[in-house]
Amino acid sequence: MATYIVGDIQGCYSELMELLNQVGFSHKSDSLWCVGDIVARGPDSKASIDFFLNSGSSVNTVLGNHDLNLLAILLGAREVNPKDKLEAVISSSRRLDYIDWIRQQPLLHHFKHHNTLLCHAGVYPLWSTQQAAEHANEVEQLLTSDDMPRLVNHMFSNQPSNWRSSLSGFDRYRFIINAFTRMRFCSKTGELDFHRKNHPRIDTDAQWKPWFELSHSNDRIVFGHWAALMGETQNTKYIGLDTGCVWGQHMTLFHLEEAKYFTQPALSQL
DSSP, rough: OOOEOOOOTTTTTTHHHHHHHHOOOOTTTOOEEEOOOSSSSOOOHHHHHHHHSSSSGEEEEEOHHHHHHHHHHHHSOOOOOOGGHHHHHSSSSHHHHHHHHHHHHHHHEEEGGTTTTEEEOOOOSSHHHHHHHHHHHHHHHTTTSTTTHHHHHHHHOOHHHHHHTTTHHHHHHHHHHHHHHTTEEEOOOOEEESSSSSSSSTOTTTTTEEEHHOOSSSSSEOOOOOOOGOOOOOTTEEEOOOOBBTTTEEEEEEEEEEEEEEEEEOOOOO
């Protein structure tokens, strides 16, 4: 039995299938996890999300910012960006199935036997593993509650940009969501900058560091979201799997037990 983790899919369904064929993935004996962002920008978001819905317990994901954006669109809380190519998803007869499925997915998954955390953007460097799990659970509980629509309506903002344990209500939930799904650069005092997206070699402002350079986690952390990194973190404890398939680069699959990588070049260009 093998556990595989795939980077951001973003509607690149064909590349995902090629990767799974490459490793001989079996729904009966293997497990697949995604770092999030199953949909958006690529050519076939509907086939991508349908694959996850149809595969049962062998195929799983944590939530990415594009997945949460889709939830908001399906609920009528946000307008669709034409660049996201979500028309087939939005017009599908499975619309309610997508809503129910997205809201049940976690922000954080802990592979305890492998001392590995999985999330979309990263783990906020001022949180311990226990704190991260507790905060993720706060939001996960709300997403599955009757208050889910209210959360979605208040989910999208860059504020607050710094964590305080006294944060409450939607400010608290929004920071937790942003940390797990949108974080890239962070200051030493814990402030997040959501505007910086370049590779750290290009964005060299001393005030801002990649979150993983400030992390003191005892666990390995697998994440996606930051395509400009192309997986480069300079530290084997922090594994970036967004390698820009939707931007014409490649998709990456990580074999958790063997710490082995598999790649599939993009088959189409935006």
